[in-house]
Amino acid sequence: MSTELDWYLQVNLKARHLRLLVTIDTYRNLSQVAEVTHVTLPAVSKSLAELEHGLGVALFTRTGKGLVPTPHGECLTRHARSMLHVLHQARDELQALSAGTEGKVEIGVLPVSASILLTHALNLLKQRSPGTNVKIVEGSAASLLPDLWQGHLDLVVGRLPPPDALGSFEEKELLDEPIVLVTGGQHPLALRKTLQWADLLPYPWILPPIGSILREPLERALESHDVPLTNNYIETVSLHVIRAHLQVSDCIAVMADTSARDTRLPQPLYTLPLSLPRLLRPAGVLWNRVRTLTPSAQLMISCLEETARCLAEEVQ
Known part of the structure; x- marks a missing residue:
């Protein structure tokens, strides 16, 4: 048989x-x-x-x-x-080579935790290889990791999830940055030099959804300071929605430090002077260990590594 x-x-x-x-x-x-x-x-x-x-x-x-x-x-x-x-990937690569382009890489991204890293890395990729095309899919770890395992994605970029017990994925740590509390410029707490945790109690929140890798450790950290999350909140992983809503509300949100300090924004965000413990693993990149990386995916990883080094130097 x-x-x-x-x-x-x-x-x-x-x-x-x-x-x-x-x-x-x-x-x-x-x-x-x-x-x-x-x-x-x-x-x-x-x-x-x-x-x-x-x-x-x-x-x-x-x-x-x-x-x-x-x-x-x-x-x-x-x-x-x-x-x-x-087979479809092979067809796309062959067509790209015939058309004079250099390939394609499909990337899943956890948007709140890796937007600045990925944005700069994509810019570097296009400088080095204009003919390498990229498809970006945003989502949670729960939705992106199965696609990575099945071969629908080449890479996943974002905060690394808990170590994979089955050994399904290879990972590379890229950038270890803190998670910070942020508000818009009009928020009553925005310009305060010192704060107590109790000062957060009156305000609504923008939270990562239940089931996301940040939600549970964030809740534990806030509860340890007697700041229970109320029923007054919005759940989203969209960095665009978070930034926009912070500018028109008194909400408090959590964000990676590099995203909070992004100087390209016309309306800056304000980091509150309260320190959270280390809630997550570093930002990094994941790929399926049983699938051979394409040259385009290998180049993308190289660009991510170089970008991470530059961002780390800026913080120091």
Whole structure:
């Protein structure tokens, strides 16, 4: 069985089989699969039967509500999606080379914690390689890390999550900067030279969402100073929304120090003179250890490293 399965996967499994699996898993109905693939229903049924026969396992169970993947079907479909994504990446790289560009890198970013680092690194990348194109996807660790594992992203940049117990990812620490409390310029506390933690009690907050890597340690730190979070808050990971709302409200927010001190902003933010403990691991970059990094991704990591060194020198 093992030898036959290995032979079939190595020799007979084709890209059309992968596309068939993904399409069936998406629609769970062979008639719809036939319609969207512009193939006759008997041909779709025959292809699925040949695939199951070649593998020696049932991939889908036929029920009154349509096709349901078996455990074997779930396993192979998951890998089929991953393999098709790799093929699409190869197509994009080949097309880029033919068009005279130098490749593409897809980056997931945890926006509140890495915006300045990534912004400067992207500028450096474009100086060094104008033909390297970049796709940026913002999100939480919970949404970005599965995409990184499945190959939908090349890198994830932001505050490093807790060490990966399964060893799925490689990581590189880039910038260890504090988390600070910030307000807009009109806030009653903005220009105070000294503050007590109790001074924060009357004001609303802009918080990272529940489940984000910063929320729980922030709550613990504030509670240790008898500053419980009230029901008066906004939850967002959007740095743009945070900055804009701070300028029109009396909210308090948390932000990485480099983002808070960004001198490019027309309306500066004010850092409150209260020190939080080290809430998070350093900002860094993650990639999937079982996938080979493309030259574009390697160049991006190099630009991130150089940018981090420059930002660290500015703080000193």
